[in-house]
Amino acid sequence: MNRRTFLDFLGKGAMVASLAPNILRAQQLFFQEFKGIRPSDEDELKLAKGLDYDVIIKWGDPINSKDFFGFNNDYTAFLPFDAAQPNDGILWVNHEYVDPFFVSDYAGEGEKTKEQVKKEQYNVGGSILRIKKNNAGKWALVPNDPLNKRITGQTKIPFNWDQPIAGKKAAMGTLANCSGGITPWGTILTCEENYDIFYGERNFKDGSLIEKRAFLAWHKQFDNPPEHYGWVVEVDPRTGKAQKHVALGRCAHECATVKELPDGRLVVYSGDDSVNECLYKFVSSEPGSLSKGTLYVANVRLGKWMSLDRSESPILQKLFKDQTEVLVRLREAARFVGGTGLDRPEDIEIDPINGNVLVSLTNNTGRENWFGSILKIQEEGGDYTALTFKPERYLAGGKDTGFACPDNMAFDTAGNLWFTSDISGSLMHKEPYTEFKNNGLFLVPRTGPKEGQVIQVASAPSDAELTGPFFAPDGKTLFISVQHPGEYSKSMEELTSHWPDGGDTIPKSSVVAISGDTLEAIQGIS
Ligand code: FEO
Ligand code: CA
Ligand code: CA
Numbered sequence: 001m002n003r004r005t006f007l008d009f010l011g012k013g014a015m016v017a018s019l020a021p022n023i024l025r026a027q028q029l030f031f032q033e034f035k036g037i038r039p040s041d042e043d044e045l046k047l048a049k050g051l052d053y054d055v056i057i058k059w060g061d062p063i064n065s066k067d068f069f070g071f072n073n074d075y076t077a078f079l080p081f082d083a084a085q086p087n088d089g090i091l092w093v094n095h096e097y098v099d100p101f102f103v104s105d106y107a108g109e110g111e112k113t114k115e116q117v118k119k120e121q122y123n124v125g126g127s128i129l130r131i132k133k134n135n136a137g138k139w140a141l142v143p144n145d146p147l148n149k150r151i152t153g154q155t156k157i158p159f160n161w162d163q164p165i166a167g168k169k170a171a172m173g174t175l176a177n178c179s180g181g182i183t184p185w186g187t188i189l190t191c192e193e194n195y196d197i198f199y200g201e202r203n204f205k206d207g208s209l210i211e212k213r214a215f216l217a218w219h220k221q222f223d224n225p226p227e228h229y230g231w232v233v234e235v236d237p238r239t240g241k242a243q244k245h246v247a248l249g250r251c252a253h254e255c256a257t258v259k260e261l262p263d264g265r266l267v268v269y270s271g272d273d274s275v276n277e278c279l280y281k282f283v284s285s286e287p288g289s290l291s292k293g294t295l296y297v298a299n300v301r302l303g304k305w306m307s308l309d310r311s312e313s314p315i316l317q318k319l320f321k322d323q324t325e326v327l328v329r330l331r332e333a334a335r336f337v338g339g340t341g342l343d344r345p346e347d348i349e350i351d352p353i354n355g356n357v358l359v360s361l362t363n364n365t366g367r368e369n370w371f372g373s374i375l376k377i378q379e380e381g382g383d384y385t386a387l388t389f390k391p392e393r394y395l396a397g398g399k400d401t402g403f404a405c406p407d408n409m410a411f412d413t414a415g416n417l418w419f420t421s422d423i424s425g426s427l428m429h430k431e432p433y434t435e436f437k438n439n440g441l442f443l444v445p446r447t448g449p450k451e452g453q454v455i456q457v458a459s460a461p462s463d464a465e466l467t468g469p470f471f472a473p474d475g476k477t478l479f480i481s482v483q484h485p486g487e488y489s490k491s492m493e494e495l496t497s498h499w500p501d502g503g504d505t506i507p508k509s510s511v512v513a514i515s516g517d518t519l520e521a522i523q524g525i526s
Pocket of ligand 2: 178179254346407408467
């Protein structure tokens with residue numbers, strides 16, 4: 001693949017080439033035999049036959065003389081330096097939140113010290129890592145590489161916006177970095193999801209601080225405004241430079257999925273992962289711009305994208321003082337223009353073969369939607385700037401399909417869909433989730449005898465969730481984060497997981513590289 005095709009594959013959701021007939025036949029034969037795995041409740045990363053994993057990096061591992069790898073790794077993105085060198089490049093990893101029990105030694109009573117909060121701040125954000133396959137063919141960190149850097153809850157990050165946000169032009173740090181996306185120019189979009197657990201949220205009506213949502217209580221030691229968080233943050237992994245994109249709005253962004261239009265303008269899809277919250281798309285008005293354009297919210301009942309441009313909306317003009325306020329208070333504004341509350345919109349992927357937009361809807365226990373589904377959106381006429389679309393259920397979780405609570409998704413090089421599950425730790429192994437056991441990784445084959453079926457291919461260690469699946473452009477490695485193993489441990493003496501080191505070690509979130517004959521056979525890689 002040349003560089004451009006390669007970036008197409010990464011950032012633009014370009015069509016994947018159809019497989020040669022002989023490869024297709026081999027792939028079909030493989031699927032006749034392939035069974036995947038049964039749900040498991042073991043404390044290990046279990047993989048289907050013919051898949052292996054190596055741990056690339058674990059929480060606390062040093063990356064250079066002063067920095068170490070953060071906590072609760074989530075979204076990953078691998079950017080090889082060159083298509084000709086697929087085994088050497090930059091791995092970006094999100095760090096979503098902290099468990100004070102492991103990170104800051106905070107026992108849960110009284111006020112945290114400033115030092116404890118600082119420790120926690122350091123452990124969120126993201127990591128930039130140079131990784132390379134070694135002589136044994138295993139992916140490994142290149143220690144002390146000049147590219148290795150941390151972005152944390154303390155890094156100063158400017159807003160890409162003309163007006164200040166809550167009086168300032170820059171924020172202290174990024175946090176709640178859940179899923180993300182990549183741009184056509186090879187930078188990372190890291191998304192601030194449950195930002196309110198750190199500094200709380202502001203009441204829209206009277207401007208008071210809603211402290212009870214700040215259960216990590218960082219606001220007690222740092223008076224950073226809640227308005228500085230909940231953004232899509234762009235990071236250049238070559239320099240570490242970051243900016244917060246105000247035009248994409250502020251909410252619990254799960255991800256940001258970019259489609260580049262033939263004229264160079266961008267469409268960015270993003271879900272607000274909270275119960276009864278909305279799905280958004282930004283359409284830029286200038287090539288390559290993430291600041292000039294229009295933000296829309298989906299009305300899924302009508303199949304319409306509703307504009308959040310205040311200058312076009314009498315109701316927004318009446319209730320919000322300017323466009324900045326509309327973007328900062330996106331959830332409220334979305335309701336006034338007719339956005340539809342969904343069952344927790346999480347990850348979004350664009351099907352590389354037919355161009356459909358898939359959206360994971362994890363669940364909504366309040367509506368007794370326990371198992372979630374994947375929503376398919378077909379933009380009118382296949383035009384990503386269209387204002388109308390056809391929504392349809394693509395796949396439903398449940399006992400028949402064998403999965404519950406879909407979350408992150410990824411398409412492989414043959415257009416097969418892979419997705420992870422996120423049954424909340426508080427509900428796992430309880431009704432109605434008992435039979436699903438631990439969270440897992442699932443595959444939906446595109447062709448062959450198992451086309452459209454759901455096959456479980458991995459099972460996570462105890463209490464963990466598999467997040468951030470990302471295929472290397474050659475399809476030979478699937479990078480994935482194993483997040484929060486042992487999260488429900490009551491004490492150091494009663495750890496619920498010892499993954500990945502085993503014995504009586506403490507559990508550590510880690511990024512792994514999955515490879516093997518099965519991974520290649522699934523994609524018809526000869
Ligand atoms: Fe951080 Fe919506 O998962
Ligand atoms: Ca997620
Ligand atoms: Ca999730």
